[in-house]
Amino acid sequence: MAWMYILQCADGSLYVGSTLDLSRRIAEHQYGEGSAYTAARLPVALLYCEEFDRVDDAFRREEQIQGWGRAKRLALVAGDLKAVSRLSKKRFT
Template sequence: MSSDSVDHYVYVIECVDGSLYTGYTTDVQRRVREHDAGEGAKYTRGRTPVELVYSESFDSKSAAMSREYEIKQLSRAEKERLVFEA
């Protein structure tokens, strides 16, 4: 399978402490399972369980990574609007 046929995703998970974490992956469900198992990002370890609250798909990794950066620059209130009003 060529990498061109892989979908790229930006996702937001809500941690048990109510914080929001934004990341990039090619498989959202697998990545959420990894976070829940404590194998995800350092930030989410100790903040499990996590819940997927938002995702967007892209045709290219670069587009997804750009969007991930944009979301990470948002304020908490802006992220909540994006996530909970989507």
């Protein structure tokens, strides 16, 4: 199985990643070995994850969510699909 995940860093920022082994990857992040970004913002906490049959699907989902703003990511974490949809709409001024 493959995973897409969202971590919250100690500074409150959100990190999005994907992996084949979620527990190992979270441990790597906690030990400062996961990425330079999270290593500078320890500790981290797992906020959200999605499971996929294929790693390329998890990676595509990671890329999609990396393009989202903070509010939309937090709406996903909260399970507020109406807010995710609302935050997806373009705003014209």
